[in-house]
Amino acid sequence: MTVRTRFAPSPTGFLHIGGARTALFSWLYARKHGGSFVLRIEDTDLERSTKESVNAILEGMTWLGLEYDEGPFYQTERFDRYKVIVDQLIESGHAYKCYCSKERLEQLREDQMARKEKPRYDGHCRDLSSPPSPDAPYVIRFRNPQEGQVVVDDLIRGRVVFNNSELDDLIIARTDGSPTYNLTVVVDDSDMDITHVVRGDDHLNNTPRQINILRALGVEPPVYAHVPMILGHDGKRLSKRHGAVSVMQYREEGYLPEALINYLVRLGWSHGDQEIFSVEEMIELFDIPDINKAASSFNPEKLLWLNQHYIKSSDPQHVARHLSYHFSKLDVDPAPAPELSQVVVAQQERARTLVEMAQNSVFFYRDIEGYDEKAAKKNLKAEAREPLAKLRERLGALEPWEQEAIHRTVSEVGEALDLKLGKVAQPLRVAVSGGPVSPPIDVTLYLLGRERTLARIDQALEYIDRQSG
Numbered sequence: 121m122t123v124r125t126r127f128a129p130s131p132t133g134f135l136h137i138g139g140a141r142t143a144l145f146s147w148l149y150a151r152k153h154g155g156s157f158v159l160r161i162e163d164t165d166l167e168r169s170t171k172e173s174v175n176a177i178l179e180g181m182t183w184l185g186l187e188y189d190e191g192p193f194y195q196t197e198r199f200d201r202y203k204v205i206v207d208q209l210i211e212s213g214h215a216y217k218c219y220c221s222k223e224r225l226e227q228l229r230e231d232q233m234a235r236k237e238k239p240r241y242d243g244h245c246r247d248l249s250s251p252p253s254p255d256a257p258y259v260i261r262f263r264n265p266q267e268g269q270v271v272v273d274d275l276i277r278g279r280v281v282f283n284n285s286e287l288d289d290l291i292i293a294r295t296d297g298s299p300t301y302n303l304t305v306v307v308d309d310s311d312m313d314i315t316h317v318v319r320g321d322d323h324l325n326n327t328p329r330q331i332n333i334l335r336a337l338g339v340e341p342p343v344y345a346h347v348p349m350i351l352g353h354d355g356k357r358l359s360k361r362h363g364a365v366s367v368m369q370y371r372e373e374g375y376l377p378e379a380l381i382n383y384l385v386r387l388g389w390s391h392g393d394q395e396i397f398s399v400e401e402m403i404e405l406f407d408i409p410d411i412n413k414a415a416s417s418f419n420p421e422k423l424l425w426l427n428q429h430y431i432k433s434s435d436p437q438h439v440a441r442h443l444s445y446h447f448s449k450l451d452v453d454p455a456p457a458p459e460l461s462q463v464v465v466a467q468q469e470r471a472r473t474l475v476e477m478a479q480n481s482v483f484f485y486r487d488i489e490g491y492d493e494k495a496a497k498k499n500l501k502a503e504a505r506e507p508l509a510k511l512r513e514r515l516g517a518l519e520p521w522e523q524e525a526i527h528r529t530v531s532e533v534g535e536a537l538d539l540k541l542g543k544v545a546q547p548l549r550v551a552v553s554g555g556p557v558s559p560p561i562d563v564t565l566y567l568l569g570r571e572r573t574l575a576r577i578d579q580a581l582e583y584i585d586r587q588s589g
Contacts, residue, residue: 123155124315127181127188128305130162131173134366135180137358137418138320138350141384145347146318147186148385148406158312159191164304166196180367184377185399193312195304202299205307205337206260206292214336215292217258218245240288260293262303262333270328275345275408277321282328290329302326306333314342318408321346345408348415350387358418372449374473376434376442379427387416396429428472436464439474446478452485458567466559466567480557484567488554488576491583495556500580502588504547507537511548512577521570527562551580 125146129139150157159181163169178192209215218241229239246263265284272280292303299307305326309317324346331341352362359365370380382397389412391397391405431439440460447454454460463481471477491500510533518525534544545561552573558564565573 121315123150123153124158124313125150125155125318126158126160126309126312126314127186128160128162128308128319129177130165130168131170131177132165132168133173134176134368136365137367137384138365140180140184140186140367140380141350141387142319142347143181143186144184144381144384145345145389145406145408145411146316147188148402149316149318149408150189151403152406155315156189157186158193158314159188160193160195160308160312161191162195162301162304164195164299164301166298169196176366176368183371184367184381190312193308195308198304198308199299201311202293202304202307203297206299206303209262209292209333209336210260212336213263214333215260215262216246216248216289217251218261218289218291219248219252219256219258220244238286241290243289246289257295259291259295261289262292262329262336264289264329264332270331272324272327272331272344274324275316275343276348276411277324277346277413280324280327284328284332287329287332292333302329303333306330306337309342310334310337310339316343316345316408318345318347321348345411347411348388348413351415351417353417353419355417362418362420371445372475374446374475374477375423375427376430376439376474378434379423379430382430383423383426387418388412388414396426424472431471431474431477432468436461436468439464439468443474443478446474447482447485450478450482452478452482454485456485457569458484462567466563470557470559483553483555483558488552488579490554491550492555495550496583499547499550499556500584500587502584505581505584505588507533507539507544508547508551508577508581508584510537511544512574512581515565515570515577516574518570521566523562523566526565530561547580548577552576 127139127143127146129135147157149155161174161177163174181188206215210217224244225241228242232239241261245261251258264287268284270282270284272282274280290302291300293299308314327344327346334341350358352358354362367380371377378399381399381402385397385402385406386395389406389410397405440463443464444454444460454463463484464477467477467481471480511530514529514533515526518529530545530548531541534541537544546556549558549561549564550556552558552564552568568576
């Protein structure tokens with residue numbers, strides 16, 4: 121058997137964290153078994169589905185690196201197929217027309233709840249011999265078996281048993297003929313030869329209904345795995361109040377996709393005490409039955425720690441590709457010198473996010489228009505003029521322009537003026553970066569280059585003279 125999994129989001133919003141984790145688990149299982157991963161867009165909710173949401177889902181999966189082998193398939197392009205199946209179910213006696221009015225169904229629900237019964241359709245039209253009138257509107261309901269059980273051997277939850285007597289006759293086609301979720305999912309999973317369905321456990325109650333429809337069509341059901349939900353730090357279902365829940369929001373906040381993927385795979389799955397996993401390790405080690413049955417809690421600090429790890433340990437060229445996006449958000453063009461990967465090497469030990477790295481590196485590419493007020497007050501004062509002027513002179517004549525030579529020059533100026541290194545290096549740092557923090561001063565000057573370094577020292581000297589005048 122060739123393993124075939126699918127991810128089937130509804131395009132009514134962004135790709136959220138829960139959906140991304142489900143997609144990841146499905147993708148990993150398919151990759152582990154040399155199978156196929158199918159992307160299906162369940163866009164039958166015409167009022168809420170949008171092209172923007174479709175694009176956001178596709179963008180999110182591309183950013184995460186979850187490439188799909190087939191698709192995307194759109195349910196709105198398969199309505200003719202669903203109609204064929206609905207007609208087939210009617211002809212075989214597994215579905216029927218229901219003429220019950222909205223008012224009758226609402227009254228039925230109220231009466232059942234008043235009797236503390238589970239609200240469900242009572243089968244009023246199940247054995248109706250003729251319509252109440254020739255043009256009476258109707259929906260199509262599936263004729264669910266009234267006896268026996270549906271057993272779901274869930275890969276995560278184990279054996280789950282549902283009594284058919286607890287399941288009512290669900291609607292599979294609306295009055296306008298449009299199919300409902302439980303029908304489209306069944307038809308698509310069957311037509312696409314899906315062998316394993318990995319989805320959130322909020323779908324568990326749909327599973328026995330879908331299995332009964334599949335059996336009515338003479339189709340063997342896939343294997344199901346229902347993944348527990350993700351909770352916030354307060355134990356409540358993850359939502360916007362816990363921070364970003366959209367995958368692309370994490371990109372905006374400066375996370376690397378590898379960090380988010382690594383974090384998501386550990387939400388409910390583990391391999392000993394290992395925390396860091398390459399994609400290759402995930403594929404090798406991951407298995408659905410190892411997913412925890414209990415809900416997982418989202419920990420933003422853990423994700424931030426992972427992101428910092430990946431910023432530090434990843435190939436600088438790779439980090440630079442993602443960092444360039446954040447420079448564009450700051451309206452900074454990082455194409456001129458220095459090379460962006462060199463800036464990454466200089467900054468990767470001190471940045472937790474790419475947003476932080478970009479903001480701290482703008483001075484490499486943009487002229488200084490003003491100094492950090494506190495840093496300038498402390499470092500660009502009258503007594504800093506002499507060491508800066510001396511540095512200007514020595515650095516102007518320095519050959520070659522290399523880190524070691526720059527470091528030696530800064531140290532020698534301090535020794536010549538009988539000043540501690542900080543009294544020389546810190547005013548220089550503020551002069552060339554505009555603020556109190558930068559990579560080591562020799563690295564900073566080397567990346568800036570001689571011309572810009574000297575121009576910024578001149579600018580700082582003018583600033584000191586104006587302040588002293």
